[in-house]
Amino acid sequence: MRRLPLAPLAAALLLAAGAASAADTTIPAAAVKTAEQLRDRALQDDTGYRIVASLTTEVGPRIAGGPADQRARDWAVAKFKELGFDKVYTEPVTYPLWQRRGEHGAIVAPFPQPLVLTALGYSAGTPRGGLAAEVVKFDSLDALKAADPARVKGKIVYIGYRMQRKKDGADYGMGSAVRTMGPPIAASKGAAGYLLRSAGTDPDSRTPHTGVTGFRDPAKAIPAAALSNPDADQLERVLAYGKPVTVKLDLDCGIVGQYTGANVIGEVTGRRHPDQVVAIGGHLDSWDPGTGAIDDGAGVAIAMAAAKLIRDLPQRPDRTIRVIAFANEEMGLWGGRAYAEKHAGEVAKFQLGTESDFGAGPVWRMSASVKPEARGAIAQIARVLEPIGVAYDARRPGGGGSDLSQMHAKGMAALTLTQDGTRYFDWHHNANDTLDKIDPKELAQNVAVYAAFSYMAAQADGDFGSAPGAFAGDGAED
Amino acid sequence: MRRLPLAPLAAALLLAAGAASAADTTIPAAAVKTAEQLRDRALQDDTGYRIVASLTTEVGPRIAGGPADQRARDWAVAKFKELGFDKVYTEPVTYPLWQRRGEHGAIVAPFPQPLVLTALGYSAGTPRGGLAAEVVKFDSLDALKAADPARVKGKIVYIGYRMQRKKDGADYGMGSAVRTMGPPIAASKGAAGYLLRSAGTDPDSRTPHTGVTGFRDPAKAIPAAALSNPDADQLERVLAYGKPVTVKLDLDCGIVGQYTGANVIGEVTGRRHPDQVVAIGGHLDSWDPGTGAIDDGAGVAIAMAAAKLIRDLPQRPDRTIRVIAFANEEMGLWGGRAYAEKHAGEVAKFQLGTESDFGAGPVWRMSASVKPEARGAIAQIARVLEPIGVAYDARRPGGGGSDLSQMHAKGMAALTLTQDGTRYFDWHHNANDTLDKIDPKELAQNVAVYAAFSYMAAQADGDFGSAPGAFAGDGAED
Ligand SMILES: [Zn+2]
């Protein structure tokens, strides 16, 4: 890790370039110094790791509305209090309750054998005893879109898109499209069921990746499931014999009603502007096969630990640090949408925000959607983060992360802090999302980033441009 | 891969050292040359890979006595015939039929959550609805042996031995001891159940490793299961809170009667001594979570492909090449023991033998148990194998591999051809034992080794010392 005494020099250059004016948002030198101390302290601190270990051990898997939902909320309330947050509260979030009760799959003919698969969120269940149908394979989502419904009707559609590991996770774009858009398209053409090669990058693990589908109307949903990568290989090998292949899906799952959970919120109250908030967080729900360590125990832990470090300073920050543990991100940003709906009217009070929801790999890139007059302050933040490996890309927008993208859409100034996601999709949404996948040192780097930026935003002279409708069309992807 | 023209030089040295005499077994120069050609041809040949792809795709998982047992035997008979073997037959093998019908586990208290586990071979089932009991952890098998039964009675014993990757798989010695010996010891002290950290080296995969236990009397068996490594980590974290930990095992499994399967045998008949055999093979059964690619589709494929290359020579070898696809190795060498019992009286007719049952990694070491007068012939074999990476260790015994260890125990001269097992125990006995774990080039190296040695043994002038009771106490481990 490099420690370059860049700040004074760069600030001088900035002034020399004539960029600073009275209207510009700036971060006072004392705040920069404190942020540097927070950053360095965070790197040596294990609070974040202890939080995610506590959540994944004591609560474990916590599918939205499932048996551990209330326990997860109780855990978050207790943890905020234990960490000394000034204010802890919940805000209700209501959503359809989808349940997974059992899932089996098998090749019936020509070579009978089990398949390891997992039902996708909002999948319909099969009739009791299962659903057997011939498989029709498509080479891509586009090929399915273009297909004559006569080829699809009554069949189980299969698409075998194979995701590759990328630092920025870019291949999840297509991977998740095959998972979300494929099922309703297949259903609209009369398919009996839908199977995909998991949207995951572990090439050889029999751990299928679940995730939500894009079914909008439960009445039109069909059974939809993901095969592990080796099971997809096997199905493709069997299909390559050129004989009709019959697969049986036996999925006991579906929507059983409504559920009301909650976003759980903890605050370190601002000393001078308690009503102005820096919003950070993660989502509290997880998928059920794993214990939700990287998705998104890590995000909750990073935000909680960062705020806790700020809370432990000799005095409270000027503005409030608000940590939000969102409800039910996984099945469609329910917590994030409820939050944005409730707080849209206060968007101008949101100084800056972003959520951590891409695992526990180190942050390597920062981008921002802020008003032009706040670019200098963002550059100040960037200079504090640069020594711990974060590069500032001034050309990219910032989107606020998964749930907070909804507040950004309402006009909240937002960062994107991109983590190294090279292995994220090995473990994402499958049974392997467990604590052992988190490197404590990498998690601490994230805490350092969140503590430093949150503090600097809270101490800034001026704002970052949050206003109703600001940043519309900035092209942010999250 | 190096190709050194060592053979003539080394043979000259051997003669110069005065080691050769009329009583010595030697391999004619023409046979050595043909063996070198077989070796080189095998490296370019994909017959072995096509065989294991066929078995794992068309039959898939094939637990002994299970739904695919008969299909596996039919497959082997048909494959031997398709490959042009001269003689194909089966020999019945009868054994207890143990079935796995369902398995679930969970921590009940203090932190309720599911555990990923798999029942072990010959495990008893739990009462319907499951068995919940407090967990008592022991640091080692020795600690369990020494334990006061009062500490164990009514509890679920847990041992967390963590296997490490080794090229020779040495850590499986303790890993398998914890799995086989632990359950009956726990049962004898009144334990209600038994759990272990999987005897496997994949540190972070939620795929528990099954395998047989040492229960001798089904009436005394208790429920016994393996946790995946991350689940063992989780249980240990929960135990570390220092509160009583209750686990529920719900295992629907057990012995339901007897089953008669068969060893399936294919021969390339010897031209001059059809009744003298070189015996090679693998086991046809697999554990059920995977498709038995590395354990032991690979072994069956290596032996079949090696014999097929010899069969395709312009004329048949002097002695018979016998390929044995053994029944039910996994639950206690049933096929190997039945074979040895049936053929003990003919042991002197077994020229040399060894079985492949350690995955598909390259062979890197050869050792032998042969009469002293055949050491020169073994050295000739070694010189043919040396260019493809096989080192001859003249101080180690040869054991014949898993099932054929039983014929070796009756007096059959035997090799051990040690494969690189560094990753073998990542996939061994779990769902990840699938075709993608096999590198076709590495498999071909194995075929080259088996083809070359089998042919040379078949063409030798003289024998390797097989006789009733020979090699007793040679210290061979397999
Ligand atoms: Zn997430």
Ligand SMILES: [Zn+2]
């Ligand atoms: Zn997710």
Ligand SMILES: [Zn+2]
């Ligand atoms: Zn084996």
Ligand SMILES: [Zn+2]
């Ligand atoms: Zn085995």
